[in-house]
Amino acid sequence: MDDQVFIGGGGENYGVKQGLLLKYANRHGLIAGATGTGKSVTLQILAEGFSKAGVPVFLSDVKGDMAGLAAAGSAGFKLHDAFMARAGKIGFDDYAYEQFPVTFWDLFGEQGHPVRTTVAEVGPLLLSRLLELTDVQEGVLNVAFRVADEEGMPLLDLKDLQSLLLWVGQNASELSLRYGNVAGSSVAAIQRALLVLDNQGGQNLFGEPALDLADLMRVEPDGRGRISILAADKLMQSPRLYATFLLWLLSELFEDLPEVGDPDKPKLVFFFDEAHLLFDDAPRALIAKVEQVARLIRSKGVGVYFVTQNPADVPDTVLGQLGNRIQHALRAFTAKDRRELRHAAETYRDNPRFDIEQAIREVGTGEAVTSMLEAKGAPGVAERTLIRPPSSQLGPISREVRAAVNAASPFAGKYDTLIDRDSAHEMLAARAEAAALAAERAEAEGQAREFSAARRYSANASPAAPRKASGRGSSFGEEVAKVVIKELKGTTGRRIVRGVLGTLFKAR
Numbered sequence: 001m002d003d004q005v006f007i008g009g010g011g012e013n014y015g016v017k018q019g020l021l022l023k024y025a026n027r028h029g030l031i032a033g034a035t036g037t038g039k040s041v042t043l044q045i046l047a048e049g050f051s052k053a054g055v056p057v058f059l060s061d062v063k064g065d066m067a068g069l070a071a072a073g074s075a076g077f078k079l080h081d082a083f084m085a086r087a088g089k090i091g092f093d094d095y096a097y098e099q100f101p102v103t104f105w106d107l108f109g110e111q112g113h114p115v116r117t118t119v120a121e122v123g124p125l126l127l128s129r130l131l132e133l134t135d136v137q138e139g140v141l142n143v144a145f146r147v148a149d150e151e152g153m154p155l156l157d158l159k160d161l162q163s164l165l166l167w168v169g170q171n172a173s174e175l176s177l178r179y180g181n182v183a184g185s186s187v188a189a190i191q192r193a194l195l196v197l198d199n200q201g202g203q204n205l206f207g208e209p210a211l212d213l214a215d216l217m218r219v220e221p222d223g224r225g226r227i228s229i230l231a232a233d234k235l236m237q238s239p240r241l242y243a244t245f246l247l248w249l250l251s252e253l254f255e256d257l258p259e260v261g262d263p264d265k266p267k268l269v270f271f272f273d274e275a276h277l278l279f280d281d282a283p284r285a286l287i288a289k290v291e292q293v294a295r296l297i298r299s300k301g302v303g304v305y306f307v308t309q310n311p312a313d314v315p316d317t318v319l320g321q322l323g324n325r326i327q328h329a330l331r332a333f334t335a336k337d338r339r340e341l342r343h344a345a346e347t348y349r350d351n352p353r354f355d356i357e358q359a360i361r362e363v364g365t366g367e368a369v370t371s372m373l374e375a376k377g378a379p380g381v382a383e384r385t386l387i388r389p390p391s392s393q394l395g396p397i398s399r400e401v402r403a404a405v406n407a408a409s410p411f412a413g414k415y416d417t418l419i420d421r422d423s424a425h426e427m428l429a430a431r432a433e434a435a436a437l438a439a440e441r442a443e444a445e446g447q448a449r450e451f452s453a454a455r456r457y458s459a460n461a462s463p464a465a466p467r468k469a470s471g472r473g474s475s476f477g478e479e480v481a482k483v484v485i486k487e488l489k490g491t492t493g494r495r496i497v498r499g500v501l502g503t504l505f506k507a508r
Contacts, residue, residue, distance in 0.1 A: 005049030007042075007326070007370060009090025010383040012353070017091055018385045020046070020324055022053055022265035024373040026303040028294060028321055031271075032311050032344070033328020038366045039307060040065055042326055043271060044390045046305070047227050050269050051100050056217045056225040059271035060232040060246065067104070068393035069227055070405050073097035083389035086366075090386055098391045101226045103215075103409055104402060107204050107245065111231040112406060113415045116207045119155040120148070122248050129286055130202075130244040131193035140186040143179045144168050153424040157206040158198055160424035165191055167428055200238045205245060208419040213256055215411055217268050236274070243277040247290065250304065254293045257300040267301035275306035276313035287315055294321040311347065312340045319347070323373045326385075329363045348382040356382050 004019035020029075031046075033039050040063065047057045047069060061067055074080070074097065087095035104112030119127065124145050128138040144164050148155050155161055168175060169187040176182045197203075218226040235242045250270065260267065272278065279287065294304060306314055306322065310330065314322070325348065332338045345357035348371050359369050363384065370385040406412065 002053075005046060005053060006092070006388060007045070007049075007372075008368075008385045008387040009092075010370070010385045014090050014384075014386040016383075018370055018372070018383060020049075020372050021374070022055070023262065024323065024377055025050070025055070025269065026263070026266040026298040026301055027323040027373055027377060028298065028303055029305040029324030029326070030311060030314070030319070030322040031305060031307045031326045031328075032309065032313075032330075033368070034309055034331050036365065037328035037363075038368070038387060039328055041366060041390060041394070042328070042368065042387055043273070043307060044069060044392065044394075045388055046269075047271070048100060048391055050266075051225045051227050053265060054219055054223050054225050055266050055269055056219060057227045057269050057271070058216050058230070058249075059227070060230040060235075060242075060273045062232045062236055062273050064231075064233050064396045065394070066229050067102075067397045067402060068390075068395050069100045069229065070102040070104075071393040071397050071401055072099040073391060073393050077394065079389075079394065086386065086389050090388060092388050095389065096391060100392055101220045101224055102405060103218075103226055103228045103411060104231060104406055105228060106231040107235050107241075108201060108231075109204065109416075110234070111402060112229070113409065113411055114204070114418075115211050115230070115415070116205060117210050117245075117248060117252075118208065119157065119161050119206050120145075121210065121252065122206075122244070125285065125289070126244050126248055126251070129283070130240050131190065131197060132240070133190065133193065136183070137186045137189055139180070140168070140182055141190060143175060143182055146179065147175070148424060153427050156208055156421070156423040157425075158194060158203050162191060162194055163425040163428045165194075197241070200241065202238070202241055205241065208421065209415055211249075211415075213252060215414075218410070232273070239274075239277045242274070246272055247278060247286075250293050250297065251289070253302055254297045254300060257297075257302065259299050260301040261299060263301050266303045269303045269305065271305045271307055273307040275308040276310075279313065279315060279318075287317070291315075291317045291321070294318050310340055311344045323377065323379065325369075325371045327360055327369045328367075329365075330360050332361060349379045351382045354384065359384055 003023070004021045005025070007018045007020060008014070010016045010018040031039050031042055043059065044066060047059060047066075050057050059066060073083070077083075084095075086092075105115040106112040107115055122130075124138065124141045128141055131137075133141065144161070145155070147153075147168065148164055153160075153164065155164065165187050168182060169184050172182040172184055172187070216228050220226060232242060235245075250272075253268070253270070257267070278290065282290075297304065305324075306318075308314065311319060311327070327344060327348075330337070330341050330344060332341045341360060342357055345360055348356050348369065350356065356369060359382075363369060366387050368385050368387060369382055370380075371382045372380045374380045
């Protein structure tokens with residue numbers, strides 16, 4: 001079965017091997033089922049199979065148990081005998097325990113290598129989704145991105161965007177004439193949303209060095225594909241951040257990879273766990289983008305597999321792009337559950353030997369109804385399949401093992417140190433400082449001229465001119481000079497500063 005990923009045994013006695021053809025693995029897929037029905041094990045054995053076939057894998061570890069791919073299973077494990085019995089039942093004759101090449105990534109840099117991107121690469125559409133902005137606020141954010149492009153100011157991290165928005169708010173009147181209404185209230189709302197994102201740890205996502213996509217597509221010297229695992233247990237506390245990051249990653253793959261047509265096997269397989277988070281309350285423009293990526297990224301040699309509890313979590317326009325299906329048990333406790341179960345069964349190619357709807361309701365843990373693409377990409381007949389046991393460790397690994405894997409990683413040290421080069425924040429600060437210095441010089445020159453004029457007036461005054469009894473011995477000319485200087489320090493000075501700052505972006 002070198003041309004496919006072995007999934008398990010099918011048929012009445014599970015003696016017929018079921019596999020996913022590598023040449024159709026880039027036609028995407030779905031892994032669905034209620035909690036506790038075996039989705040995680042299915043995800044694990046698919047990652048193993050793709051890795052052994054030389055296909056790199058990217059997946060998120062929501063519960064921490066996918067880390068077991070980095071360690072081999074053990075004969076001392078409590079399910080060892082059950083695993084061996086299942087392997088014999090489905091004809092898995094060369095079943096053995098082994099570990100796989102794994103790289104751990106972590107947005108927070110705690111359980112793996114830090115993974116970052118830049119604000120500019122995420123773009124206004126995904127960032128608006130992440131910040132839950134209204135259409136009007138999204139429009140203002142687009143204006144900010146346009147200004148950054150026109151002025152040559154890189155947007156790398158959150159402080160770059162925050163500084164740029166501050167300038168946009170201060171120059172809203174001028175920008176409104178060029179780009180349409182830029183309301184200060186919208187700018188303030190975006191700034192508050194950025195503050196919330198910052199408090200949730202969003203600042204860890206943005207910065208440099210940015211993730212190099214080539215590091216996710218590494219094949220080891222022994223021919224196995226490297227498995228990249230994103231630690232998502234903490235990240236899931238900010239579900240919008242989780243979904244936005246994964247969608248950004250898909251979009252970057254789509255935009256950067258060359259067309260390869262229909263390869264013999266994928267260049268990368270991408271598993272999107274908890275896929276419902278991507279589509280919950282998603283605007284139409286975002287769903288359209290996901291549909292576009294799902295439809296076209298297969299020609300780049302990337303297979304995308306959505307992992308979720310119910311197929312209904314995925315919009316029909318996207319679900320129709322998922323040719324390889326593994327459906328674990330669904331529970332039907334309500335009328336809505338029964339409708340969704342019936343709908344899920346109707347998406348499979350009928351098998352005259354059993355009722356698909358009933359099978360989806362009845363399959364046990366570690367069992368699924370599967371349908372894989374066959375010759376010419378046609379959907380295969382639905383089959384009850386007993387999922388093969390994993391070769392790697394089932395469940396999480398210890399901190400010591402994880403630390404050892406991170407230390408031996410080929411990317412150790414590459415992403416650890418944050419780089420803060422000159423970008424929008426620093427450029428705006430430098431221009432503001434230069435403008436302030438120019439204003440101070442202009443103010444000082446103005447003070448000198450006014451003071452000199454006051455001195456000349458005082459010198460030419462008649463010696464017999466009566467003095468005002470102030471008790472401090474100050475001349476009228478000195479009093480005038482004080483008034484002039486006071487005025488210069490006040491409104492005049494501020495007018496000069498505003499005049500310089502008004503040409504902030506023009507002062508290159």
